[in-house]
Structure formats: structure tokens, C-alpha cells
Amino acid sequence: MRPKAVVLLSGGLDSATALAVARERGFDCYALSFRYGQRHAVELDCAAVQAQQQQACDHVIIDIDLRLFGGSALTADIDVPKDRSQHDISTGIPITYVPARNTIFLSYALAWAEVLAAQNMFIGVNVLDYSGYPDCRPEFIRSFERTANLATRAGVEGADPMCIQTPLIDLSKADIIRLGTRLDVDYAFTISCYDPLEGGAPCGGCDSCVLRAKGFAEAGLDDPLVRRFLP
Amino acid sequence: MRPKAVVLLSGGLDSATALAVARERGFDCYALSFRYGQRHAVELDCAAVQAQQQQACDHVIIDIDLRLFGGSALTADIDVPKDRSQHDISTGIPITYVPARNTIFLSYALAWAEVLAAQNMFIGVNVLDYSGYPDCRPEFIRSFERTANLATRAGVEGADPMCIQTPLIDLSKADIIRLGTRLDVDYAFTISCYDPLEGGAPCGGCDSCVLRAKGFAEAGLDDPLVRRFLP
Numbered sequence: 307m308r309p310k311a312v313v314l315l316s317g318g319l320d321s322a323t324a325l326a327v328a329r330e331r332g333f334d335c336y337a338l339s340f341r342y343g344q345r346h347a348v349e350l351d352c353a354a355v356q357a358q359q360q361q362a363c364d365h366v367i368i369d370i371d372l373r374l375f376g377g378s379a380l381t382a383d384i385d386v387p388k389d390r391s392q393h394d395i396s397t398g399i400p401i402t403y404v405p406a407r408n409t410i411f412l413s414y415a416l417a418w419a420e421v422l423a424a425q426n427m428f429i430g431v432n433v434l435d436y437s438g439y440p441d442c443r444p445e446f447i448r449s450f451e452r453t454a455n456l457a458t459r460a461g462v463e464g465a466d467p468m469c470i471q472t473p474l475i476d477l478s479k480a481d482i483i484r485l486g487t488r489l490d491v492d493y494a495f496t497i498s499c500y501d502p503l504e505g506g507a508p509c510g511g512c513d514s515c516v517l518r519a520k521g522f523a524e525a526g527l528d529d530p531l532v533r534r535f536l537p
Numbered sequence: 538m539r540p541k542a543v544v545l546l547s548g549g550l551d552s553a554t555a556l557a558v559a560r561e562r563g564f565d566c567y568a569l570s571f572r573y574g575q576r577h578a579v580e581l582d583c584a585a586v587q588a589q590q591q592q593a594c595d596h597v598i599i600d601i602d603l604r605l606f607g608g609s610a611l612t613a614d615i616d617v618p619k620d621r622s623q624h625d626i627s628t629g630i631p632i633t634y635v636p637a638r639n640t641i642f643l644s645y646a647l648a649w650a651e652v653l654a655a656q657n658m659f660i661g662v663n664v665l666d667y668s669g670y671p672d673c674r675p676e677f678i679r680s681f682e683r684t685a686n687l688a689t690r691a692g693v694e695g696a697d698p699m700c701i702q703t704p705l706i707d708l709s710k711a712d713i714i715r716l717g718t719r720l721d722v723d724y725a726f727t728i729s730c731y732d733p734l735e736g737g738a739p740c741g742g743c744d745s746c747v748l749r750a751k752g753f754a755e756a757g758l759d760d761p762l763v764r765r766f767l768p
Contacts, residue, residue, distance in 0.1 A: 406648035413644040416639035446687040456677040
């Protein structure tokens with residue numbers, strides 16, 4: 307029997323790649339997505355396509371309503387920054403930061419992992435994120451992992467410990483795209499845009515679209531998502 | 538301006554007391570409850586009464602559906618153990634354990650605390666729980682606190698750290714009841730039972746009912762909840 311892993315799957319480029327890595331490492335994958343009041347629910351359509359294409363054993367979408375708390379551009383009525391003259395990536399914490407998001411996502415992943423008796427969780431956090439998002443930093447992930455082992459049966463009964471795998475953490479966007487391309491990830495069905503147009507096309511102007519375009523350019527590849535929306 | 542605290546409020550005896558302590562310590566309290574597929578939704582009615590009686594600034598109830606994952610007597614179709622001959626408290630992890638529950642609850646509390654710029658969270662975990670529930674142990678709480686400070690703006694910007702307050706952690710049930718009684722907690726509107734009867738009356742037979750009855754007896758007090766349901 308293959309070991310099980312819970313994989314956080316947003317429908318973005320990174321998590322689709324993380325799922326492919328988990329699969330390549332021999333895990334039966336249980337994909338976990340969230341409907342959390344994000345404006346761009348098209349993400350979840352992409353997550354479903356990825357889960358199916360990559361033969362996840364199950365794909366659960368959890369409804370959480372962070373809007374009750376307010377406080378972020380992704381969940382409240384604040385404009386997402388775009389079209390800035392240099393397309394430079396913001397320093398400091400972006401206003402697209404969602405409070406405690408990864409803590410909440412990993413907590414649900416932990417609950418499912420415990421029920422499945424899975425020891426591994428995959429999350430596609432990446433060096434490019436953690437200058438901006440505190441809950442993408444390696445020290446956060448390691449701390450959550452320690453907490454996870456104290457929170458669950460694993461910690462009490464001396465079972466094998468929970469492990470949070472972050473296969474993309476040190477990769478550049480171009481490296482991630484190369485890796486996923488080698489693993490046959492269909493990037494036409496991933497979305498990175500913070501503020502997609504009607505029909506799900508990327509805006510092309512937000513930080514995330516710019517990072518993605520730069521990644522494909524550096525990898526010397528065309529972005530199949532852009533191709534999918536060409537007239 | 539009084540400092541703010543997010544208080545996890547289940548509607549049980551312990552969390553109602555924790556709310557009273559938070560208030561006594563001078564915090565403006567933001568009560569947070571969860572509808573998580575528990576059989577005993579009467580808890581949430583009690584939580585609402587407590588929030589109102591204790592003048593919480595706000596009371597948010599979050600819907601989470603742990604049933605998607607299965608795995609616990611409180612959320613799945615497993616019988617709650619009761620009426621055992623000695624009413625002894627189980628050793629080992631009870632089947633009423635809900636996977637990663639406190640991790641999920643604290644994650645939401647953290648999100649709200651960050652939005653509110655609250656540095657304090659209160660949770661009514663207690664020594665009597667942590668022999669059975671791994672996520673009630675002090676080492677879990679301290680680890681989550683460290684994780685919380687890495688997860689949020691606090692950790693990045695060097696703001697004042699998040700603090701998880703556990704005012705009941707070392708108290709016996711009788712001590713908790715004495716403390717809450719001194720702070721005017723109306724225990725008639727708290728519920729501890731794992732499996733309440735129609736109308737919300739406690740079953741009297743589950744571990745939690747037995748612990749509560751023993752606590753009131755040791756404190757030399759009548760349980761106003763029992764009185765409320767007397768014919």
C-alpha cells in the first residue's frame with residue numbers, strides 16, 4: 307500500500323506542481339482546497355481539474371468564511387494593486403495577505419491527515435512568497451510541524467511524526483515551471499492571477515501575473531494558460 | 538482604550554469561565570464559536586447567552602465541517618460512551634477526540650486577533666482534558682503560540698507578540714466552578730454533556746456530565762443547569 311499524503315491544492319501554479327511532486331514521490335494524494343471568500347473562485351475549477359488530471363484519490367473543498375473577520379484584499383472590498391509603472395514586487399507585507407490563512411489551511415490538512423493516518427502534508431510555499439507573506443516562511447512551516455506533532459495522536463502515542471513537505475521552497479518560479487513541465491503538469495489549468503477577468507482569464511497586470519510571466523520567460527516556455535485565452 | 542482579546546467560547550462550563558476571566562483582566566472580549574457538525578448544537582445557544590450576559594463586544598460563529606473528514610464520535614455516527622459501571626474517566630485518547638480541533642479553532646482565533654489587532658487569545662483548556670486530548674496540553678498551546686507569532690504580521694514586523702492565555706489550565710473542575718461563581722458566570726446556561734437529551738438537558742451519564750457533577754459537589758454548590766431541567 308502506498309503511503310498517503312494530504313496536498314494543499316489552490317489551483318495555482320505552485321500547488322499544482324507540489325501535487326505532481328507528491329505523486330512522483332510515491333504518495334496516494336488527497337487534495338484539499340478552500341472556498342474562503344476569495345474573489346477568484348476560478349481557482350477552484352483549476353484545482354478540480356488538477357486533482358482529476360493528477361489522479362488524486364479524493365478532493366475535498368472546505369468552505370471557510372474569512373470575510374467574517376475582514377482584513378484582506380483577497381476577501382474584502384479593497385482594490386488589488388496592479389498596473390504599477392515598474393511592476394515591481396512590493397516590499398513589506400502585501401495587502402493581499404490573508405490573516406493566518408496558511409495556519410488555517412494547514413490545520414485542516416492536519417485534521418484530514420490524522421483521519422487518513424497520513425503522515426505527510428504537502429504545501430507549495432516558495433521563497434518568492436516569503437518575503438511578503440509571513441506564513442510562507444520556512445521557520446513558520448517548521449514551527450507548525452512541531453505544533454502538529456503535539457496536537458495529534460502522533461505526539462501522544464509516539465507514532466511516526468507528521469511531516470510537512472515543501473518541495474518548492476527554494477525554487478525560483480522558472481525552476482518550479484521546469485519541474486512541473488517535466489512532471490506533465492498541465493499549466494493551462496492553473497491560475498495565478500489575483501484578480502481574473504470575466505471567464506477566468508488572467509489580468510496580466512497584478513504582481514502574481516507578472517511573476518508568472520517572468521517565470522515562463524526564464525524557463526524558455528510559453529504559458530499554456532495565456533495560450534488558452536488567446537482570441 | 539481597553540485591550541482586545543479573542544475568546545474561544547464553546548458554550549461549555551470551562552470556556553464560559555475563561556470569558557469571565559478575560560473580562561476581569563480588563564479585556565474587551567470578542568467571542569468565537571464554531572458550528573462543526575457537533576451533535577450537541579445546544580452548546581451554541583449557551584455560547585450566545587454567555588456572550589450576551591458577559592457583554593462580549595462581538596460574537597462570531599464560524600461554520601466548519603469536520604464531518605467531511607470523519608473520524609470522531611462528536612462528529613460522526615459513533616456512540617458516545619456512557620453509563621459505564623464506574624463512570625471512570627477513560628485513559629488514553631477518548632473516541633470523542635476531534636482531530637486537530639483546537640489547532641483549527643486557534644487558527645481562526647489567530648486570524649480574527651490579527652484583524653482586530655488583538656494580542657491576546659483565551660482558551661479554556663484544562664488539566665483534566667489533557668490526559669485525553671493531545672491538543673489541550675500546555676506544550677501544544679505554547680507551540681501554537683510560537684507558530685502564531687511566526688504566522689502573522691507580529692512575527693515579521695516585530696510588533697508585540699501574540700499571547701495565548703489559558704487561565705484554567707491548572708485548575709480542578711471544582712476550582713473552575715468556584716472561580717466562575719465568584720465572577721458571576723451563570724452556569725445554568727452552559728452545557729458540558731457530550732450527548733444531550735431532547736430540549737438540551739444533560740444526559741447525566743457521559744464522562745463530561747460525571748466530571749461536572751463531581752466538580753459541583755466538591756465545590757459545595759448545586760449545578761444550576763441541573764436545576765433548570767428539574768421537572
